[in-house]
Amino acid sequence: MLAAARAIAAEEGWQAVTTRKVAERVECSQPTIYGYFESKEAILLALLRQGYEQLVVVMREAFASTDDPEERLLAMTDAYWDFAFRSPELYQVMHGLAGVSFGKYGHPETPVEIKQSFSLAREAMVQWVEARGVERADLTDLVEARRGLIHGLITLAMSRRIAGGPERVKPLLRETMKDLLFAWSHRSPE
Incomplete structure (x- = not known):
């Protein structure tokens, strides 16, 4: 998930990183992402x-x-x-x-x-x-x-x-x- 967020940022910039896009990139549902990270900010903090x-x-x-x-x-x-x-x-x-x-x-x-x-x-x-x-x-x-x-x-x-x-x-x-x-x-x- 973190690698997916980085890849999106590299391609489109950090403003484009959303939990929805991360879910699409790793081919899972958005609720699955929320099982690991409560928000986009939590993903960014982990990064x-x-x-x-x-x-x-x-x-x-x-x-x-x-x-x-x-x-x-x-x-x-x-x-x-x-x-x-x-x-x-x-x-x-x-x-x-x-x-x-x-x-x-x-x-x-x-x-x-x-x-x-x-x-x-x-x-x-x-x-x-x-x-x-x-x-x-x-x-x-x-x-x-x-x-x-x-x-x-x-x-x-x-x-x-x-x-x-x-x-x-x-x-x-x-x-x-x-x-x-x-x-x-x-x-x-x-």
Whole structure:
């Protein structure tokens, strides 16, 4: 059922995903779908969780790929990018794109998979800050600024809002991330 919802989204966009269309795709009745998912939103939430589970796996692999904290952050950036373009339908659900939204991070109902993703990104940033001797009071600011850069360029590349498309934007993201890390590591304490 989840694969059917993703296929419909890939073909027609998330607005086209309905329990009726999912039922047609898997050749069952709509009440059968409701036996598993109470609504379209429940299907989307299951896909959001699935997406973050998959993202955490690739981010953990990137985290473990090197002992150098800066290379680790860059590897995790590449893994995030690659995931987004390998699974754009999941990425859209996970980040509230195409009219799909599940509230805000940090609320009690935030799925554990989202929290795991953030914790892993935070741990990588903590290691980088400690290795570089960066003085910054709020690590959350660094993690969220980094995530904002990654997500912003992915979103612009997905929507073809930057000339050259994803082929040009991925190296641009990597270089911009290096520049950001350099700037953070060379700024004067406040």
